[in-house]
Amino acid sequence: MTLEEAQKQVDQWVKTYGVRYFSELTNMVVLTEEVGELARVMARKYGDQSFKEGEKDNIDEEIADVLWVLLCIANQTGVDITDAFRKSMEKKTKRDNKRHINNPKLKDHGRE
Numbered sequence: 169m170t171l172e173e174a175q176k177q178v179d180q181w182v183k184t185y186g187v188r189y190f191s192e193l194t195n196m197v198v199l200t201e202e203v204g205e206l207a208r209v210m211a212r213k214y215g216d217q218s219f220k221e222g223e224k225d226n227i228d229e230e231i232a233d234v235l236w237v238l239l240c241i242a243n244q245t246g247v248d249i250t251d252a253f254r255k256s257m258e259k260k261t262k263r264d265n266k267r268h269i270n271n272p273k274l275k276d277h278g279r280e
């Protein structure tokens with residue numbers, strides 16, 4: 169699935185089952201909530217917290233929830249994510265093409 173297809177699929181779903189988009193500001197709040205849910209799983213899986221009884225490692229689900237709301241916000245603000253993401257990659261490549269390679273902290277960290 170391309171990003172364009174994902175945007176269209178979300179739009180179709182909202183129009184079929186969701187009646188209409190939540191307002192842009194509501195979706196911004198929902199995005200924050202979903203990022204918080206992802207953060208909770210990250211804190212338990214990679215951080216010092218442990219899973220409570222009944223909680224599970226559902227990072228995949230939480231990342232998809234974040235993406236879902238982002239796609240909604242893109243749709244309702246007229247953003248073509250395919251184009252915006254391409255521009256973002258170009259910007260990062262131009263700006264950071266030596267920055268991380270020359271960062272000794274990234275080499276000495278010992279992570280694979």
Ligand SMILES: [Mg+2]
Nearest residue numbers: 202205230233
């Ligand atoms: Mg969630």
